[in-house]
Amino acid sequence: MAKKEVDAISGVETTGHEWDGLKELNNPLPRWWILTFYATCIWAVVYWVLMPSWPLISDYTRGIRDHSQREIVMDEVAALQSARADQGEAIVNADLETIKSSPDMLQFAMASGRAAFGDNCAGCHGTGATGFTGFPNLNDDEWIWGGSLEEISHTIHFGIRAAHDETRVGDMLAFGRDEILDREQVRNVASYVVSLSGGEGVEGADIEEGKVIFEDNCASCHGEDAKGTKELGAPNLTDNIWLYGGDVQTVIETVHNGRAGMMPAWDGRLDEATIKSLAVFVHSLGGGQ
Numbered sequence: 690m691a692k693k694e695v696d697a698i699s700g701v702e703t704t705g706h707e708w709d710g711l712k713e714l715n716n717p718l719p720r721w722w723i724l725t726f727y728a729t730c731i732w733a734v735v736y737w738v739l740m741p742s743w744p745l746i747s748d749y750t751r752g753i754r755d756h757s758q759r760e761i762v763m764d765e766v767a768a769l770q771s772a773r774a775d776q777g778e779a780i781v782n783a784d785l786e787t788i789k790s791s792p793d794m795l796q797f798a799m800a801s802g803r804a805a806f807g808d809n810c811a812g813c814h815g816t817g818a819t820g821f822t823g824f825p826n827l828n829d830d831e832w833i834w835g836g837s838l839e840e841i842s843h844t845i846h847f848g849i850r851a852a853h854d855e856t857r858v859g860d861m862l863a864f865g866r867d868e869i870l871d872r873e874q875v876r877n878v879a880s881y882v883v884s885l886s887g888g889e890g891v892e893g894a895d896i897e898e899g900k901v902i903f904e905d906n907c908a909s910c911h912g913e914d915a916k917g918t919k920e921l922g923a924p925n926l927t928d929n930i931w932l933y934g935g936d937v938q939t940v941i942e943t944v945h946n947g948r949a950g951m952m953p954a955w956d957g958r959l960d961e962a963t964i965k966s967l968a969v970f971v972h973s974l975g976g977g978q
């Protein structure tokens with residue numbers, strides 16, 4: 690073995706490795722480092738024994754503690770689901786008024802109603818339930834089909850003009866397209882309707898004639914006072930809240946072609962607890978009656 694060479698400047702032994710005249714000093718590792726290193730080795734062995742660690746061909750060493758993060762999560766999920774099922778069952782068995790007046794049930798119904806609204810309804814009614822043209826705002830005090838808990842629940846269950854035997858029906862005729870009224874009459878009655886809420890653009894139309902046409906053709910559904918009929922889904926035409934729009938041109942279009950907004954039925958697609966929660970949630974949005 691070659692004799693160890695000692696570096697003249699530092700007085701430290703070299704390893705014998707040399708690159709272009711640079712020699713490597715053979716300094717030992719610090720003691721604390723060595724001890725920490727041994728400690729981690731021992732800890733690793735202890736860990737292998739206690740905890741899942743080494744992969745095997747189709748399994749892994751489970752360790753004597755048999756710890757499994759996955760099982761812990763599964764247990765927690767199962768516990769949560771059974772707690773929810775209990776609450777969901779309470780919701781199913783209670784009537785809507787009771788849910789509304791019991792703080793615990795109300796809190797649960799509001800939370801699950803809000804979540805279900807985001808998943809199923811926001812696409813048409815908007816995330817804040819403020820609606821779009823043709824899709825009603827559910828926050829206001831104006832209800833086409835009724836704003837009581839029962840009425841809202843009925844609407845959600847069976848939908849509007851939907852594929853369900855009990856769906857809400859009520860169809861506005863296409864007065865122009867089906868030649869029940871001529872163009873002039875459509876314009877006059879539309880102008881009369883717009884004038885009821887003080888809308889603009891009605892100059893030049895015969896409002897008086899429009900009123901007579903309204904009484905003959907429209908009052909049967911929208912009412913003599915044009916305040917609407919909930920059973921038929923015929924909206925109030927006097928409150929300046931419009932599903933399709935209250936300018937003369939849009940009202941002419943509505944009267945010419947009729948409208949038939951469609952809202953799907955949720956009975957069978959959502960469970961009963963969710964539908965009830967939705968009814969409570971929608972009712973609470975600010976305009977429940």
Ligand code: HEC
Binds near residue numbers: 836949
């Ligand atoms: C495909 C679009 C669509 C979806 C999805 C939808 N709706 Fe509707 N909804 C409508 C339309 C359109 C109307 C108005 C129908 C009409 O002309 O009377 C309506 C009306 C309503 C009404 C009656 C409002 C009133 O003034 O009487 C309620 C309540 C309602 N929706 C709640 C919901 C809830 C809750 C959900 C989710 C479970 C939902 N809607 C999902 C389209 C939709």
Ligand code: HEC
Binds near residue numbers: 926930944
């Ligand atoms: C057979 C019942 C029926 C008759 C008759 C009827 N309507 Fe309607 N009307 C409805 C229904 C139902 C709606 C709601 C349509 C929808 O939601 O898609 C409606 C909607 C409207 C709207 C839309 C309101 C809005 O908020 O945008 C206007 C305007 C209107 N009707 C005017 C008239 C006029 C004018 C007449 C007479 C020429 C008339 N209706 C006759 C049932 C009727």
